[in-house]
Amino acid sequence: MSRNAKINALLLFVVAALAVLPLVLGLGDHKEEPFTGADAEAETAITELEPDYEPWFSPLYEPPSGEIESALFSFQAALGAGVLAYYFGLHRGRRQGELRALARQDAATAEAAAEAIGAEPATEPADRA
Numbered sequence: 001m002s003r004n005a006k007i008n009a010l011l012l013f014v015v016a017a018l019a020v021l022p023l024v025l026g027l028g029d030h031k032e033e034p035f036t037g038a039d040a041e042a043e044t045a046i047t048e049l050e051p052d053y054e055p056w057f058s059p060l061y062e063p064p065s066g067e068i069e070s071a072l073f074s075f076q077a078a079l080g081a082g083v084l085a086y087y088f089g090l091h092r093g094r095r096q097g098e099l100r101a102l103a104r105q106d107a108a109t110a111e112a113a114a115e116a117i118g119a120e121p122a123t124e125p126a127d128r129a
Contacts, residue, residue, distance in 0.1 A: 001009075046053050063069040 063072060
């Protein structure tokens, strides 16, 4: 097994352990819903401190169930990942295109210089358009 493969396997194991250990060890303080969001916990804490508190505003849209809320959150995460992947792919493609254009320009310059002195070009350009 190569060094990179060992590092990748170790990283995969660490990520899996980070995902599974809190569930196995029961790190939820024995609550009914151990992995609630920070908003729900803040609302509970505020209600305990000030029972008469009324929120200043309400959400624009409240999903009818937790499953729909999770699906919308997953869609939002996938959309964000897609935008980032598109940006990085576009940036990489542009950079590769610039490098190819520079290589063609250098090859054309070398060919023109060789023709000017009456010699054969040393190598053929690998990528003619």
